[in-house]
Amino acid sequence: MKTRIFAAIFSLVLAMSVLTSCGEKQPVSSIPDGTALNTETTAEEVTEFVDITVVNSENETTTVLQNTTETVSQTAAEVTTGVFVPSTVEEIVTYFNTSANKIKPTAKKVVKNYEKRIVNEDKLVFPEMLRSAASSLIDTFMKDDTEPIVYETREDITNEFLVPNQNYVSRLKPEWVKSAACTENGQNYIINIKLKDEKNSVSGKGVGSVCDVIETSEVAEKAPFVEKFTTEYYDCEVVATVDKESGNVIHIKYIVSVELELTVEMFGTHDVAAGLTFEKDYTITY
Numbered sequence: 145m146k147t148r149i150f151a152a153i154f155s156l157v158l159a160m161s162v163l164t165s166c167g168e169k170q171p172v173s174s175i176p177d178g179t180a181l182n183t184e185t186t187a188e189e190v191t192e193f194v195d196i197t198v199v200n201s202e203n204e205t206t207t208v209l210q211n212t213t214e215t216v217s218q219t220a221a222e223v224t225t226g227v228f229v230p231s232t233v234e235e236i237v238t239y240f241n242t243s244a245n246k247i248k249p250t251a252k253k254v255v256k257n258y259e260k261r262i263v264n265e266d267k268l269v270f271p272e273m274l275r276s277a278a279s280s281l282i283d284t285f286m287k288d289d290t291e292p293i294v295y296e297t298r299e300d301i302t303n304e305f306l307v308p309n310q311n312y313v314s315r316l317k318p319e320w321v322k323s324a325a326c327t328e329n330g331q332n333y334i335i336n337i338k339l340k341d342e343k344n345s346v347s348g349k350g351v352g353s354v355c356d357v358i359e360t361s362e363v364a365e366k367a368p369f370v371e372k373f374t375t376e377y378y379d380c381e382v383v384a385t386v387d388k389e390s391g392n393v394i395h396i397k398y399i400v401s402v403e404l405e406l407t408v409e410m411f412g413t414h415d416v417a418a419g420l421t422f423e424k425d426y427t428i429t430y
Contacts, residue, residue, distance in 0.1 A: 229326070230333075236324040237316050240335050243386050243393050244313040244354075248302050250392075253429045256293040256304075260423040261286040267403050267419025286420065305426070306356055306398060307347065315353040332385050332394070339380040351377045355400050363406075372407040390430070398424045 230239040247254070263286055295301045303309050322338045342350045345357040352359075355377075363373040378401050385395040401421040408414045 229328070230335075231326065233321055233324045234318050236326050236335060236337065237318050237321060239326070239386075240337060240382075240384060241314045241316055243391050244384065244396070246391070247305065247313050247393055247428055248298075248311060251301055251428050251430055252296070254295045254301050254305050255427045255429075256289070256295070257425040257427060258292070258423075259289040259425075260421075261288055262421040262423075264401070264403075264419030264421060267417060269405075269415070269417035306424070307352075307354065308356055310347075313354070315348060317353065320350045320353060328388075329385075331388055333388060335382075335384045335386060337382045337384075339377075339382075341376065341378040341380075343376045344374055345377050351380050351400070354382060355380060355398055357400075358402075369409055370406050371409045371413070372405075374405045376403045376405075377401065378403065392428070392430055394428055396426050396428070398422070400424075 228239070230236045293304075295304050302311060306313060316337070320340055320342075322340045324335070324337045326336075327334050337354075339351050339354070344360055345351045346359050347357060351357055357377065358375060360373050360375070363370055367373075380400045381398075383397045383399075384393050386393050399421070400423075401419065403417065403419045405415070405417045408416060
């Protein structure tokens with residue numbers, strides 16, 4: 145995701161620099177190919193571990209709604225089989241962390257089934273004369289990945305699966321969660337965790353504890369012509385399918401939306417913004 149976000153940023157800057165310097169709108173095909181830019185980056189490793197604490201969700205109470213029939217059947221299942229059914233936010237987060245963190249050390253294969261990338265046009269802020277070219281450039285870098293990618297070595301799984309280049313998958317804490325639900329589906333649990341909106345996320349905390357995020361310090365290093373850069377992650381969620389018997393995550397989907405705001409110092413000072421959504425879908429085998 146970081147590579148794609150950097151590509152989007154450079155797209156905005158390319159449009160600004162080329163079109164502004166020419167004084168008029170040019171065809172998109174005449175703009176230099178942004179793929180030549182070095183947009184690779186890695187997350188800084190976070191080594192401290194965090195404790196799970198109980199914290200209320202902002203000014204509202206987070207609940208997991210279940211009907212009477214489900215509650216009765218789950219209670220009976222616990223009595224007869226000893227299967228633990230997480231229900232509170234704290235229990236769901238703890239259960240998810242335990243299950244998800246088994247992936248990198250034990251999974252035999254991780255398949256990224258697809259990655260969707262969406263440009264949220266309503267969040268694109270750009271000088272009107274440059275808006276069309278900027279949108280086209282971003283679309284060029286934000287094409288979907290439709291062909292599955294298979295990771296089978298321990299190194300590839302660790303470095304490519306979320307959170308990339310870290311030895312964990314989740315260090316989520318309840319206070320970073322907007323809502324959480326766990327429902328039964330045959331032999332599986334379906335866990336849906338929605339994260340609180342967050343500005344300027346950092347790796348290892350909040351949204352960055354379970355998703356790949358881009359930090360302001362990384363942009364400052366990679367793009368010195370960006371004077372000011374902020375992010376706001378919103379409507380982010382994780383949906384995981386967990387096998388009841390083994391406690392293994394067998395399928396997981398991440399949906400991450402981010403709004404970028406930046407001030408570019410190039411042929412004057414310009415404020416621009418873009419909204420991007422990334423959806424990644426994985427299947428895991430053990």
